[in-house]
Amino acid sequence: MNIICEKAVSVAVRWIMAAAILSIIPSEPRAESLRCPSLRISFLADSNFHGASFDAYLADDASERSAGLMGFGSFPKHQAMLFDFTREREVGFWMKNTLIPLDMIFLSREGKIVKIHGNAIPHDETTIRSPFPVRYVLEINGGLSRQLGLTEGLQARSADLPEKYSAGRFCLNQ
Template identity: 35%
Template sequence: MKNKRALAALFFTPIILLVFLAILNNKPEASHNIASLIVSGVEVTAEIADSPSEKMQGLMFRKTLGENEGMFFIYENEDYYSYWMKNTFIPLDLIWLDSDYTVVDIKTNAPPCLEETCPSYKPATPARYVLELNAGWSEKNSLKIGDKIEKK
């Protein structure tokens, strides 16, 4: 009987340890995937989207977004990055920034789009970063083209 218990302990202990380690490893790395930005004097916490899959997913299928929360898209070079609201349930402000974190364009109140075909929004000036915030945030906080955003 003792041998069976010892054998069971030898068998199950590593499995339990592996499950525990897998759970710990699955926790999001908050400091790596989050940007703290100062926008119009307000601290904004934004999820970073820098991989192709994160950029493609964006805020699709999200039902809520905190008041001073958003998503921060990072590109290697400045270009005319176009955005659409396909499968996005939250109306958003889209804010394009150049390499110096200067606001170069803003699309306010982009409506959700659950249709097959959705309009796309493109900046008038090349940008390197795009910040998505709740619709109305830019107006509420007096954000305008030419303003600088600070990355903490």
């Protein structure tokens, strides 16, 4: 009789654990719940760089900025998330609930790359800080900034920022 009770308890514990795990997994992947990428961010070519462009999701409120790319199991190569902090300030990120490695590209108000933190480690709780105040942070797939040749000092352009950003738009459309 003890063996039957032990098996029943074992099965019950497995069901409870499975239910607990399923309760913390979002019913729809975060990537599908986001709006379509709404911005085109381009880094200009120069003598040492061939240029690169990304279709970016805009994270411009506290809720979107705090969620970021958490829960994404993958991310298309030329997509990104642009965090807009509305004014320059020191910012920090962590990877606690992020499933994929990311490059964090810290941008000035004018869109100039001031720092690149490459290959941030998934689930790492270490804070990744801007070296000084920045307006934007662009997150892309881990290792991609190195693969594309992105470096500090390169200039980003976007003509797609919404009208409410016109005063802070970096590198106005030429």
